[in-house]
Amino acid sequence: MKIKTLSVSEVNNYFKRIVDNDFILNNLSVKGEISNLKYHSSGHIYFSLKDGSGRINCVMFKNRAETLKFRLEEGMSVITSARASVYTANGSFQLYCDEIEKEGLGQLYITFERLKEKLNKEGYFSPESKKPMPTMPERIGVVTSATGAAVRDIINVTRRRNSLVDIVIYPAQVQGTGAYRDVIKGIKYFNKNNSVDVIIIGRGGGSIEDLWNFNEEELAMEIFKSKILIISAVGHEVDFTISDFVSDIRAATPSQAAEIAVYLEKDIYKHIEATEKSMKNAIEDKLEIERAKLVSFESILKVNSPINKIVNSYLVVDGLKEHLNKNIKNRLRIQKERLSGFNNVLMAHNPTNLLNKGYAIIENNEEIIKSVELLNIEKDIKITLRDGSVKGNFKPFN
Structure with a gap:
């Protein structure tokens, strides 16, 4: 073959x-x-x-x-x-x-990833569900072991940053079978009494088994339902739990959680000073605006004052009076000029003016004689000269 x-x-x-x-x-x-x-x-x-x-x-x-x-x-x-x-x-x-x-750790990781994927699909991790951080929390609720390093870190950082902030500790088991139920009780306690502004849940570092209570679905649901903002501070920076994803804020460590939650006391005073200055500036600006308005209103009032109206009316009356006087004078001047013209015409045609030139007016029976034929020999005639009148007879020329 x-x-x-x-x-x-x-x-x-x-x-x-x-x-x-x-x-x-x-x-x-x-x-x-x-x-x-x-x-x-x-x-x-x-x-x-x-x-x-x-x-x-x-x-x-x-x-x-x-x-x-x-x-x-x-x-x-x-x-x-x-x-x-x-x-x-x-x-x-x-x-x-x-x-x-x-x-x-294979099975734990598989369980973790499956729960993480499930809760993510159901919207437990969505940014829209995260509550906003209060501006200046006055009381911090802490759910953790009362004897662990985490609570000491939170207290130390809080006291260093702000002596005015109160810390309320809810002692809870954070390790061992079923310890997550203690954390749930702490969250419910603070929500029922509404006695704090922020809740910190967490513990120090450890193995994945040590941190596993913070991967329980029941705890994740309670964190999601909380009406008070929750900061998750579980383990170290490299550690991630389901509680970190569902909480409103994730802190890498308990100490960082305190830094996030507690406002620096000196910053509070700076904020107060800045607010006071801002308020003063706002008040001064408002007063300046109102002063400007007052000046403007006063100016408008002066312009529209009744006294000004009366004074302005006097000016109008004086103007009308002056205008009327001018019109009357113009009319009188025009009428005088017309009268003078008529007088000149009349004088030009006045027969008495001819007497000044040596002429005479002859009347016969009060009738002005304009031709010889009108003379009546039998009657006296009247002769008017420049300086008077005389009567007499006339004798015709041959």
Whole structure:
């Protein structure tokens, strides 16, 4: 029987098809210790998993690497969900990782991520549901262990920042099975009595098991229902819990929670001084505006004063009087000129004016004689000269 000769690529591709079609190899959960770790500039992560007697190459591509909640380290024990395949370029067998969890905490991380995704979809983390921080809280409610480091940090920071702020401690268990129920009671207590402006819940650092009470769904729902703003301060800066996401504000540490909640006392005095100055300026500006209005109204009143109206009326009357006098004088002048013209015409035609030139007026029986034929010899005639009249007879010329 003749055996078919295959190329290297054909062998690698054949091996890859076998591996890719194997159900178990496509749904692996492998635990081991990380070695040969390399974070590539492309965003991919290359490493090996090893145990006491074996080693296997692994790769986690960028899109999956971005979902990691922690940074891989040499020697770290992990559990990875992966599929096995063959890289045909060099015939190497390797794992393609989708998820990586720290060994021993895998189930807790899975539970955490599932609850986080569920509450996020239901709107528990939405920015619209977050309550605004009061401007100057006067009383801070703290739900935590009465003997832990967290409460001491909160008290110390509060006293250092502002001696006027009251702290009300609700002692609660924050570790151990069912401890979250104590935290819920504290939140309910402060909401029922409405005795504080802000609530801080939290504890110091610890393992994920130590912090697990702050990942309980029942506590998350109580935080969401609170009418008082809640600051979550659980563990250290790198620690995240469900309470951090659902609370109105997340503080990296209990000390930072106190810094967020407590206003600096010196800033209060600065604020009071600034407010006082602002009020004074506002009052002065208002007074200046009202003064300007008063001056304006006074000016308007003067312009529209009855006395001014009367004075102005006098001026109008004087103007009308002057105008009337001018019209009368003009009319009189015109009439005088007309009368003078008529007089001149009359004088020009006045017969007595002719007497001054040596002429005479002859009347016969009071009738002015204009021709010889009108003379009556039998009667006396009257002759009027410049300086008087005489009577007599006349004798016709031959």
